[in-house]
Amino acid sequence: MARTNERPTLFDHAARVISALDSQQRLQIVLKLAERDHVVHELVESLGKSQPLISQHLRVLKRSGLVTSARAGREVVYTLNSPKVAEVIHLAQRVGALTSEDGSGGLGEADASDSAQLGQTAVVGHPDTPKDPDTKMPGLVPDLPASPTPGLP
Template identity: 50%
Template structure:
């Protein structure tokens, strides 16, 4: 019988934590608890959410061990059990900012290129990238809109050379 991959347990544990952090409200709760311990009514006031919703999020965070609680009379104080949970949020933010800075919306880049052509006759829009260097000769983006609120671009193979046929 083969032993389980040691990386499997680490991935399962990471997946549980990431799953627990997959909510903006839970991220906000973690950050609030990183500042200091809070009781539920303080979190409700700070986050502007209902008490049952905050309690449910706290249960999820407790289930994975990121948050603990202590009862003092009628109130329950919640504590951040793993300080690194706030660091995960900070790191995820930095990764997101870095990733967003490095991404270029390819569709927007194509739309703003000189080879992009638009025909607005009859309140119908047809657009395509016709420069083979922009598309690598493989495909191009084209779209049709029957009104200004509907613009659904799609990928079509090997466009013919201009003039661009109208799509109806």
């Protein structure tokens, strides 16, 4: 993370978000919160996990700034700070399906059924993707300075 007296960089922000999402249970909680606000007992029931476990995951998400909470009587209501977080998860699901463990780059039967179960369309390619791997898509990859070491990219 950023040193003291320095503003956090975009990489610091990205690392914070990715770290907070480094759990299947937290991914599921975020997607539930993307649907609507929830109280802990609703998440416990919906995800079939223990209350202490769900509460711990909510603390991590809250500490990262992805989730906020507000007391409503005796219960605490949890809210997702930005719907963009759910988009990040859906994008990661698609990227993960494209880069399957078998190295084929395609979807196996189990991957396709998992994707369908999640209500996501399995993306195999995008029409705007250049056919030539050396062709850059504007805005996606920044131009990097030349390597100071000859022979290295």
